Amino acid sequence: MRNDARGILPPEPPEPPPQEAPQSRRMTVSADVGASLVVFLVAVPLSLGIAVASGAPLVAGIVAAVVGGIVAGLVGGSMVQVSGPAAGLTIIVADLIATHGWRVTCLITLLAGIVQLSLGAFRIARAALAVSPAVVHGMLAGVGVTIALAQLHIVLGGSPQSSAVANIADLPAQIAHNHTPAVAVGVVTIAIMFCWGRLPALGAFRPAVVPAALVAVGTATAVATLGRWQLETVSLPSSLADAWNGPALPEAGQWHGVFLGVATVAMVASVESLLAAIAVDRMHSGRRVMLDRELCGQGAANVVSGALGGLPVAGVIVRSTTNVRSGGRTPLSTVLHGVWILLFISLFAHVVELIPMAALAGLLVFIGVQMVSVAHLRDLRRHHEAGVYLVSLSGVVFLGLLEGIFLGFALAVVVSLRRLTRVTVTTEESGGRVHVTVHGSLTFLGVPRLAHVLRTVPAGARVDLDLHVDFMDHAAFEAIHAWRVDHERTGGSVDIDEVHEQWYERSTRSSAPATKTAPRGLARWWAPWEMRPGASAEVDPVGLLAAGAREYHASTAGRMRSLMSRLSHGQSPTALFITCADSRVVPNLITASGPGDLFTVRNVGNLVPPPDSRDDDSVGAAVEYAVAVLGVPSIVVCGHSHCGAMKALLEKAHLEPGEADTSHMRRWLAHAAPSLARAGEEVSSALPSPEALRRLSQANVVQQIAHLARHPVVRERLESGQLELTGMYYDLATAQVHLLDSGTGEFTPVRGVGDTAPVPRQAPAGDQLVEESSGASSRPSS
Known part of the structure; x- marks a missing residue:
């Protein structure tokens, strides 16, 4: 049977892709044209503002936006990423212009593009992702703070100083003494940017549909024009041909600084573009980004932009996000947005020249503040990398861009080395035995902690020492061996159990391996076969099963024998767990x-047919057996993201006549039709987008719980308080488990141990969980 879009059946050799229907192509083109117009409206004020912040000619921002849209869109490897002048490069460009002049900066942009083309041609784009995201986000946040501080002086009617520290020191005087019309224009711009996305919908009109940047700059321009305020406005050349101010060679003594600038622009633009492309991939269901091709596209755009006198080009997350949310599906939207910018500037330059510079400054203040992402800081804090972010941010603001990047990178390396060499030693005493467990990489740095814990073991005790280590150097071996000899000499016993490579055992015989080893046995039990050490793509499925059985017998069967011998006399599971047959859900x-622990039922779509259904008795039999015979106190229905069954439901596969080889699946999916109704018309009429699939998958969990509550044996136990029903949702992309709150109908992420950060809330999956027949309520487990 073929592996269709529903993603339920096992894959077979790939078939030629079907030809896209003319109607579907027309819908795609229409969506791309609409999205390109929205992105165009966002890009014009942003491009002008970034040129202002960089100290470059204003037309350079327009040239970069046009080239980024057309060239990067045609050559690049992302379906929806929009490229253009990036706020993250403003400090670099401003410093290059101040040091070398504008025309040499254009040469640096051109050469940086050649470097990016070379990196993409040699297929090493992924190497750019080796830079810690904490450093990148910290750098961008530092750039944002620097931009906001500088442009705030322009909003207040003054001039920015030469450094962020000077801008901070001069800010009180600017606030106290400057109250010109420029201040009003800047404040209006910032206020609209802040409030526009928060305005409620007015009937069918949603303010968020119109770009906030366009509304803010347009309103500020209208106020200044109607009020006849004397303000500095945008000044453009009479034609793009007159504006050309291309690259020039530097003086003889400047080449060292030029090469450093080329490396800096190429590195920052590449990392920012690739990280943005990967981030925006999570927002659409089309083809994933081809990183090497995308890097070539960015390089080609920078070569052309530098040659035409434009700013450096990079992939930008704001415009890319706007493109996706506006319906952009293919690079056509990116290319068209560049065409619209070119036409607009060519035909309506006089309109652009009405924009006050203070409005662009206010726009940049808001953008700069937005670049300090609290969400990124929260995520990094959970991974204990907030320090790297804050050091990078502070270094960029108070010392400079390169200094901030260097400090952040150095701290990231130190943190990584600490993690690689960190060791955890725990002890537990039970049944007259002391259980000591060691986790991590056991090097000489961890010997003092290990020796301290081992010295606390009472003399003569029986000790189980579990070594969950992926590396052990000679100093660590000597410490363990010396303690073992002394402990056994005083009448104690030591049983050493090694989960990974037999470091200790081999060291007592000859020599241990020279390098760190990958975990084996229990340490990699959760990984797919293809990720196991020594796995080969040529192994047939039966061979993989046999290899897995051998691994089980070698590392696990002996440990489980006592437990399974006890369980062989009967089972008493804690819950009936109903989930999808999807291989990714374990x-x-x-x-x-x-x-x-779990009495598990798996089927396509984690469905529970109503008790009056006669099409399939297997689920009903499992429910009756689990509740009436095994007496489980809980039933869990677990759905998941990217569910093939839910995608097929959205595509109305349960209503189509279907082919002979899918008739069983079609009849089975008919049981999920009430879930589609529960999810609401907005979801049922939508294309199978990730958001629609999420809402339908969660609504399906709620609906199946309602079906469960109608089973007589379940209803009886619910009414007597002997049973509870729980909804669960597993997000494959984040490996995050969500539990259903029956009071609100929302799925809330489960926090990890020690995680104190607030968890994000999701939109309700459907109506609140209400029992449909008897009024019995179901309670989520904690």
Whole structure:
């Protein structure tokens, strides 16, 4: 059977892609044209503002926006990323212009593009992703703070100083003494940018549909024009041909600084573009980005932009996000937005020249503040990398861009080395035995902590020492061996169990391996076969099963024998766990449960047919057996993201006549039709986008719980308080488990141990969880 878009059946050799229907092509083109117009409206004021912040000619921002849209869109490897002048490069460009002049800066942009083309041609784009995201986000936040501080002086009617520190020191005087019309224009711009996206919908009109930047700059321009305020406005050349001010060679002694500038622009533009492309990939369901091709596209755009006298080009997340949210599906929207900018500037330059410079400054203040992302800081804090972010940010603001990047990168390396050499030693005493567990890389740096813990073990005790280590150097081996000899000499016993490579055992015989080893046995039990050490793509499925069985017998069967011998006399599971047959959902993994804990039912779409259905009795039989015979106190229905069954439901596969080889699936999916109704018309009429799939998958969980509550044996236990029903949702992309709150109808992420950060809320999956027949309520487990 073929592996269709529903993603349910096992894959077979790929078939030629079907030809896109003319109607579908027309819909795609229409969506791209609409999105390109929205992005065009966002890009014009942003491009002018970034040129102002960089100290470059204003037309350079327009040239970069046109070239970024057309060239990067045609050559690049992303379906929806929009490229153009980037705020993250403003400090670099401003410093280059101040040091070398504008024309040499254009040469640097051109040469940086050649470097990017070379990196993409040699297929090493992924190497750019080796830079810690904490450093990148910290750098961008520092750039944002620097931009906001400088442009705030322009909003207040003054002039920016030469450094962020000087801008901070001079800010009180600017606030106290400057109250010109420029201040009013800047304040109006910032206020509209802040409030526009928060305005409620007015009937069918949603303010968020209109770009906030366009509304803010347009309103400020109208106010200044109607009020006849004397303000500095945008000044453009009479034609783009007259504006050309291309690259020039530097003086003999400047080449060192030029090469440093080329490396800096190429690195920052490449990393920012690739990270933005990967981030925007999470927002659409089209082809994933081809990183090497995207880097070539960015390089080609920078070569052309530098040659035409434009700013450096990079992929920008704001315009890319706007493109996706506006319906952009292919690079056509990116290319068209560049065409619209070119036509607009060519035909309506006099309109652009009405824009006050203070309005662009206000726009830049808001953008700069937005670049300090609290969400990024929260995520990094959970990964204990907030320090790297803050050091990078502070370094960029108070010392300079390169200094901030260097400090952040150095701290990231130190943090990584600390993690690689960190060791955790725990002890537990039970049943007259002391259990000592060591996790991590056991080097000489961890010997003092290990020796301290081992010295606390009572003399003569029986000790189980579990070594969960991926590396052990000679100093660590000597410390463990010397303690073992002394402990056994005093009448104690030591049983050493090694989960990974047999470091200790081999060291007592000859020599240990020279390098760190990948985990084996239990340490990699959760990984797919293809990720196991020594896995080969040529192994047939039966061979993989046999290899897995051998691994189980070698590393796990002996440990489980006692447990399974006890369980062989009967089972008493804690829950009936109903989930999808999808191979990516592993119930025991996401619930950290073991043998005997879950009585599991798996089917396509985690469906529970109503009790009056006669099409399939297998689920009903499992429910009756689990509740009436095994007496489970809980039933869990677990859905998941990217569900092929839910995608097929959105595509109305349950209503189509269907082919002979999908008739069973079509009849089965008919049981999920009530879930589509529960999700609402907005979802049922939508294309199978990630958001529509999420809402439908969660609504499906709620609906199946309602079906469960109608089963007589379940209803009886619910009314007596002996049973509870729980909704669960597993997000594959984030490996995050969500639990259903029956009071609000929302799925809330489960926090990890020690995670104190607030969890994000999701939109309700459907109506609140209400029992449909008897009025019995279901309660989520904690």
